[in-house]
Amino acid sequence: MRKTNTKGNTPLHDAVINGNRELAKFLVSIDPEVAYYNNKNDRSPLYLAVEKGNKKGILDDLLKSGALIPIYREDGDALPKGKSPVHAAIEQRSRDILLKIEKAKPELLRITEKELGNSLHYASSIGFLEGVQFLLQKFRDGAYETNLEGNYPIHLACKSHSADVVKEYLDKFPYAEEFINKKGRNILHVAAKYGNCNVISYILKQDPKLVEPLLNEMDEDGNKPLHLAAGYGKSLAAFVLVRDQRVEHFTVNHRNRTPYDLAADISKVAEEEYAKTDEMTAVERRQQFDSKNSIPANETEGNKADSEIAVDYFGAVITLAILYFHACPKKSLSELFPFIKQNTSQARDHIKRVLGNLLVAAVLVAGVTFTGAIQLPQLPQLRDNINPGDQHHELNSTSRNSSHDNLLYGYLFLDVAALSTSLVAALILLWSNFNYPKFQIPAVVFSNSMVCLSIVLMFGAFFFSVRIALLGSHGRFLAVTITVVAVMFFLAQALLVFPWIIPLSANQILLQLLLHYLYYIYFFLFVYGKWWLTQTLRKHSR
Template sequence: MGSVAINMDENSIRGEHTESSIMIDRRLHECVRLDDIEAFKSLIQTNLAEKLVTPCGNTLLHVAVSYVSDKITSYLAKEFPSLITTQNSQKDTILHLAAREGKYSDIIKSLVESNPCLMRKANTKGNTPLHDAVIKGNKGLAIFLVSKDPELAYYNNNNGKSPLYLAVENDKKKGILDDLLKSGAPIPIYREDGDALPKGKSPVHAAIKQRSRDILERIEKVMPELLRLTDEELGNSLHYASSIGFLEGVQFLLRKFPDGAYERNSEGNYPIHIACKGHSVDVVKEFLRSTPFAKEFLNKKGQNILHVAAERGKGNVVRYILGQKKTLVEPLVNEMDEDGNTPLHLAVGYGKAGAAFVLVRDKRVDSSILNNENLTPYDLAEQQSKSAEEKFDKANEMDGQDNSKDVESGMKNSSTKNSTDSTSSERKQDKAFDLKRDTEKASPKDEGLINYFGVVTTLSILYFYASPKKSLRDYFTVTPGLISQGKEESKNRIGNLLVVAVLVAGVTFAGAVQLPQLRVNNNSREQHHESNSTITASHYSSYENHLYGYLFLDVGALSASTVAALILLWANFNDARFILLGVQLAAMMVFCSIIMMFGAFLLSVRIALLGSPEVWLTIAIIVVAVVFFLFQAFLFLPWVLPSPVDQIVEGILVNYLYYLWFFTLFYSWRWLTEKLPELPDL
């Protein structure tokens, strides 16, 4: 067999190929697969046995172990002992391959016993052979390895997962967990290459992640000290169970690991704080039952449980806490953290409308407390609203610029598509990952929109419940700015009022012209009724009264509208100082003319229907007319009032209309969010 001599240097031991590396011959590979020791010996050259590799760097011993070729494995281990600890390009030893291939034989057992260093060697993923045995469900080898070196169960791979953690994850498939637990290995604090579990993932956390109380009970029964392990990011087991709302796990841990409730995580929060950041009221209830002195739990920011619930906008948790007994609630509602913020400040500052709504409506909550920046919750809401609006506008501008750039880029790309097809295909995979990563994040515009609506909604709530109270004098205090603004508005009103006044004058004049004809028609109808002996003296008297009333109102409307038109013309061509007074007086005259014109219209309808047997028609017409008249009067009222007073009245009325509309939507939203979880899956 042709061969090239190589030196067994450090690179080959690590599985890195040198220029003189050669591949294993096909016939030699077949002998190893069939465990044909005689043929193997006839083909192998002694000086090359240690130098033959597969494309991934596996030696002959790796191949023999993967095929469970015990005869060839024994021969190679005896004749070439250096192959036992050689690692391939992935830094796998022969024990890694045996673990992954599900192989476990006496020869493997003897090799491990004679070379214990194999058990702790890690590959490029950081996996020891025990990791791979647990992942692949190689139960026999896993039990053997952990019996020889119990601490292996706690070694972490590059993902921070120990074999024990992996055994919990794969418990339903592999069933190795109980065997690892029974090894009875003490939890290592340090090892040769650094910390063990303190920087890794706790197997208890894996059980909590699966929401498996059964695994927790099994762990506690055999190795209760595992319940105390802490994850660097997730905290202790109670922190993690609280964060995902695992009620059964919290109940179990509070009973078996009560000290965990008094430990802080890396962010300085106790488990009860983490529970209040979640949606599960039942978990919070469990903590308050076992730790009733809630005011004593302050995180590193000096925040109590109501602070963190309000900051995260957990309105249901806030509502539950406020519903507890007085001795528990009163020390929490108005307490200030290191920044002087009360729970209401935090709910407002983060735009959490639901939590702010629950807090501000509670009479025990003081909405006038100043934080360290001398801001009340309402002041903070106004500040946050302005800031959110600016950020949203800025993000909107940036989004528009990005879109224009994308369009321009797309046009350029389309013009050069043929020349870049090959390059695009090479980068397609990387671009796919970029797109996936981009879609996981909201655009600045969308994020700004969400924040903006949250902050504005919160400001609306605070406006009705916590805005500074104004006295009657404040409402009717007119600033010079409003006066100057009123002059400008009055110039615009002149033209509109003049049009209305002329229209009213024309309509009322036409009504007066039609009056003689109306009287003649009614007189003829009256004579016809008299001939039939059906009209009475009272009927005639009623007709006369309606006719005189119609005449009075029609003439009054004509006169008032004409005077208003003259006043407006005078104000438009005279001293500017007269504009405000003139427009105000003309608006009142036009308003009166419209009222009188409406009254004349009602009387004309009564005259037209006088003596008609259809009483319901008369009533219906009058009702409809009155309703629409009141609506028109309401719309015209701002024209009659002085401009400053108009703005004040309009502001008050609009506020109450907005108040009614806002809370209709808000309560509908709350009902919908509470109802949706109860609906069956579609």
């Protein structure tokens, strides 16, 4: 009866797997204890019956057997060291099976798995609300047990995204500050670390007597909930916490780091790791980024047990942008954005690589603008098309000539300016390359600004030439549309090119300032907007 095959299955295992109720009932009546024996996958016949959803009533027959749960068997581990059928019922999200197990074998509710913890741990981790409600009635003591990581079931509820499960715990245990895991973290710490803004929002709305002991408590590393949200790049969690006036923004942890400092640290790490993967495919990039950047900045020197949390690049920089506006210490711009000078040899090597490309760009712009200067846009032959008797055309003749002259002067000015700046850049590059190589670095920096400026001017000259071409057109809507589109692209181009024109030290500060605003706007438009809309629709659906 207890003989096993190569898979570790007893005859009772195979009877359950094949759905043979009569045989299973016969076998368990002869040796009831086998119902708890595990195969090589740590699954007992009882577990398999639950996993199959009590198919053909086999689970009922197994539960009716009067055998006690074996603690030890000679040829393998018994149930306490294998997978619990209660955990299988929770995985199936079946309250009915839990009720069957509780009525027949209530002791099974107390079995703890090595990896998953007790039944309340597992039900809380997957957000199984009905299961948590049932287990809190039948197995209330399980809420006071910790798993291998030192977490209580309420901590695992805060890791999941179900605020309803957390509500169930807080209704039963309104003293949440007493649930501290082995790292000294309360439930708000855990919710912030995993970025569960739904849970955080719910906790912050509770009675101040419950919330205040959680908001600014430190864990064993001196981190408060806001520190963890910032250090793990959880933008929504950081936003919800930092907007609460009761949360302290500028306190330091045991490493003397504020939440803003941690966000800055992890964003730098994320940026460096992401920059190394530019030439990889999207899948390879994501795999390498997640594997290498899984430990947050605030825990790289300590315990690395939290390596399952991957830091997202955009999450890190968006979190930094949020804290820049709400929790940034008062510092000068030079302190916030220090300018890092390149090593001279590295800078020269880089300059040699870009000098040739920059020279080609300058010559191309010069050639295009020179061609445009010798082929001036001419006045459309409007006078040939004007009917001498048409007084309306005669009245507009003078105004068209005046507009043509103004547009032509503007075109000539921008075209000549673009030609001049590009030629200056090309000459300086040639001069530094052949005569004075030691001046290549400043020459390239200056010429880069000149080439960028010439491109902007060339676009402006092209816009004026288009306006001249449309001067005699009767398609007024087309002319307005082209003008609006051209102006928009001109401003966008100027915005992109402007940082390359100004000095490099000022460019770095300006670029980082702009990025904070851009990421902050992106956060509101997409990340926060999506979350807010989801919450609003969920409330209305109720």
